[in-house]
Amino acid sequence: MVISTRTSAPAPPGRIKSSSLVDLAAEAIRQQILSGAMGPGDRLIEERLTEELGISRPPLREALRILSQEGLIETRPRQGSVVATLTDQDVFEILTLRSAFEKLAVELGVPVSDPRRLERCRTALERMEDCAQREDRAMLVESGYAFHASIVALAGHRRLEASYASVQQQLLLCMARNLYVREHYHENLVDHVGRHRHLLELIEAGDPQAVLAELAVHGERSFLELPPAGSPQKR
CATH class of the missing domain: 1.10.10.10 (Winged helix-like DNA-binding domain superfamily/Winged helix DNA-binding domain)
Structure with a gap:
């Protein structure tokens, strides 16, 4: 891909042609x-x-x-x-931090008092589904972050949202590694999105304890339970 500030001739397919x-x-x-x-x-x-x-x-x-x-x-x-290379300790710290933010958000925001907040969750999930169908892994990672950020936003807590956003790039890198490792073992892109769809269904049902139980196996625990690098793949 090529980045160019000129607009007289189109760039070859896949090449960037914006001025930024x-x-x-x-x-x-x-x-x-x-x-x-x-x-x-x-x-x-x-x-x-x-x-x-x-x-x-x-x-x-x-x-x-x-x-x-x-x-x-x-x-x-x-x-x-x-x-950047994430160590197991890096992954543990990033995902436990995410879990803590999301746990507080669920405790404060579920059942959802303002139904309009759920639209942000649904929009992010739709983008995830589209990315999975197109096998666009990079955008799936970013849409996955947007989905988790929408869960945090359910609390209507500005400082909580800002704290979550402050570690956005670290979360993206961790989510990218998570998705890559899962694909090589037992979860394809569609299944990956399905876990998130189930989580949203629990949020929509308004049972905070059910949501927290799902988050407990959706976050760092599910990642750390994956086989270590080099282990035989599951069939």
Whole structure:
């Protein structure tokens, strides 16, 4: 894909043609990371990226700086930039934090007092379903985050929403890893969305204890119970 500020000639298929070079370069690389096209520890080679994106090194380096601030990539001495690697402890901390936010949101927001708040949940789920059908893993990860953020929003608690948003990129990276690992064992994209649909059904039913019980197996516990890397795949 190429990023270009000129509009006289169309860019080849898959190439970025908007004028926001830095933002769109960052988004293009972000999508590759969240889709699994770039895996943990993969090097981001500047020469290759400038060729693929059709930009010079200054905007590329600024895009990499943004992604580094988001926690999606790491810059290492004498190695350059690489896709961030999450340790098991990182995953545990990120997902337990998410669970704590969502637990508070459910306790405050279910049963839902304002039905309009459920529309945000339904919209996010519809986007997840569409992404699963198209096998768009990167957008499925982002739509999955939007769904979980919509659960937090049920509480109508601005500071809670802001705290959740403050770890958005870390959650995205963790969700991307979760989705990738699950796909290699026992859960396809449609099943992945189905778990979220069931969660929404429980929220709509208005039983906070049932929602909390589902969240308990939906979050960090479900991830940590997956087989370790290198284990035989389930059939």
